[in-house]
Amino acid sequence: MGQVLEFVNIYKAFPGVQALQDVSFRADGGKVTALMGENGAGKSTLLKILSGDLRPDRGHVSFNGEVKHFMSPHQSLNSGISVIYQERQLINSMNVMENIFLEDMPGNKLGIINRSELKRRTQEIIDAFGLPIRPTDIVGNLSVAHQQMVEIMKAYRRDSAVIAFDEPTAPLTDKEITILFKLIRQLREQGRIILYVSHRIAEIFQITDEIVVLKDGRLVRTFNTPETTERELVRAMVGRDIGDTYANLKRNDKIGEALLEVKNLVTDYVHDVSFTLRRGEILGFAGLIGAGRTEVARAIFGVDPVHSGEIKLEGETVRFKSPRDAIARGIMLCPEDRKEQGLILQRSIRDNVTMPVLSQLRKGIFLDRKSETALAKEAVRKYSIRTPSVEMQVMQLSGGNQQKTILGRWTSEKIETKILILDEPTKGIDVGTKAEVYQMVCDFAKQGIGVIFISSELTEVLNVSDNIIVMHNGHITGRVSRAEATEENVLEMAMRI
């Protein structure tokens, strides 16, 4: 008899939101069960209940027939349940091995840690994953993708019977995803119970066996993955057909003169990068982790120092010393790491949205609360952010809704943009809203704004951008137009040695 995990009549409310309502389903060993639903549907909340981080208002979890009321993450872990959260839980100042073995470091009776043993065992795990990191690397210095892999290794190390992944692939590129999927298949063979949350539909069909769909906190449907279609699944989630996202895009067809010219740019991370962004153009940047796409954006935006090369904005040579200077000239960057570089988690949606345009929201010397609220409400409406009010702390939003908040900030009507740099803008965003984000990007292009669109989701960069630049290891390794680009040729350029 295989292992069984059951959720039984689970209810959970937060102030102003019924996050879960009478959710019941079972997940079997040897299968990958997907949890799907729009942003704020309650997926992460369900997993936090499983991990003992939250307690349900009603209902319970039962594992192999035994009713469990987890009072803490510790109890859940001890019962053999590992949950990998959507938000990374690593300690940035510690190294890889210390993070992986955080709760039980190998040591002697006196509690003195056996470092060589620690290192050896960590190296074994890293080898099993086949990743280019060392046990002694400081986690804070790793790329977001590698941090995510460390998080996964941490769960893998515990050898749990149940492993739940909350949007594990959001920060990953194809290379790490391949590794992850190999691992998940292996865990499935071993008869473990696997829960899997993702907004990337293609993945769901690749890796999962069953699908549970949540909407507004209720379970609306379950599917057997092989027996359903993308269209049916999306309809269950969104409640309507969204059609072919890319074919339906109303694109800009008037690409104008050069807006931004980058020539032979060299920084600590990128080498000899040259490209031109035109008015109304959507320029995609594809590549694997560490390819240097984010670093190009940072250099333009005045975050990383430029060693040599030239950046011309509308024909005029510029070199920004800080984001402040770049913003003053109409260059906006929506950063990749929403928690570290984007949001002020303890402040409200309103404060987060209005942050870069406060000067325009004043009446005399005072901030005008009404226009602030109006601007924030506009963002909530435009991206359908699920929240009871704009006063809500961003920390209390679901991951996807947090991402929508930061998009709302950088695309508000008060911002005077010439160049919009979007670094992984759709990370964690649900299918329905993704289509709206793409259309919004096209609308910006129509207004003559130049858009730099960085994304690890290959399909998305290839279909939204007018032209695509491929990077590898800090160098540009290819340029193609949308018409010429295929996943194969772009991947080949991205992996070039």
Next chain:
Amino acid sequence: MRAVFSQFIKSKTFTLIVLLVVVVVFFQVTSPGSSFLSPANIKNILDSMVIYILFAIGSGMLIISGYIDLSPGFIGVFAGIMVGSLLGNGIPWYISAVLTIAAGALFGLFNAFLVDVLRIQAFIATLATGSFIAKGIAMIITDGKVLNITDPTIVWIGTGKLPGGIPVAIVISLVLIIVFGIILAKTKFGRTIYLCGGNVTAAKFAGLNPRKLTYILFAINGALGALAGVIYSGRMLIANFTSTSNYTFPAITAAILGGISFGGGSGGMLGCFLGLLIINSFNNGLTLLGVTPYWQSVFSGVLLLLALTFDYISIRNRMRIKPAKVHYDPRMWYKRNRNREDGEIG
């Protein structure tokens, strides 16, 4: 309306008001002859808050922005001596006071330089500036001698009363905390303090200027410290080397009790004021009950621990995802500094 009310009940301000009411009722009932709420005693309480308020304004804003400043008490010591010796040399009171307050602001800028450019932890940097440099210079100025303050205006500022019997010093400090409270809550500058304190990297990415803010806030705190020193010397008619030096910690305690958290990014001046009111009412009540200063000190310590526990629990509740010791983890400070370094690039 009901939603607003239920939010208010859950807010920190409400908790503070309840705490204040508890303290007031307790001492009103137990104090001999119910003297706690007599007009004279209320004035005593407010009077005892004057110096603390000045320190709490600047320190509160700095803590919201993610720093801490231990120097204002010592800058106050320096200021007393400086104003005393300027006055002693026949310089008019207004020039003496302005120069002294400007000197206080300079100390603040020096603090900011230490944490911004030399990257010294604010805790250590401001302690060094205050307890060694500011106080040291004060001792050098007078060669270790205490000065008498006789200038009538400075004495009036410290001890005088406006028509109606309201002490000048109380009015000054109340006006300042109200003005700064409004600045904090209603202006772009105030909002910037919260945003930078909440996440300095994100603030920088959004085009704010956290470095400039650091200099401004430390300068304000230095200036307020100096102002406190001037007022203090005017009240005591003397400028010595302890004067305001012991006022910093209680002011910070009150700010924390009032809801400004070491995590940065939250709290406000109303909470700060209520925090001070609670602590000072508490000490005043203990005095009325005849509790010795030694025991008062122990009880204040207990109140401080309660304040910190409060703060910790509220942070933990807000940080549902990470129930671990988020903000009291020293690594958090490390991380904050890392972010500041990130911000520094370019």
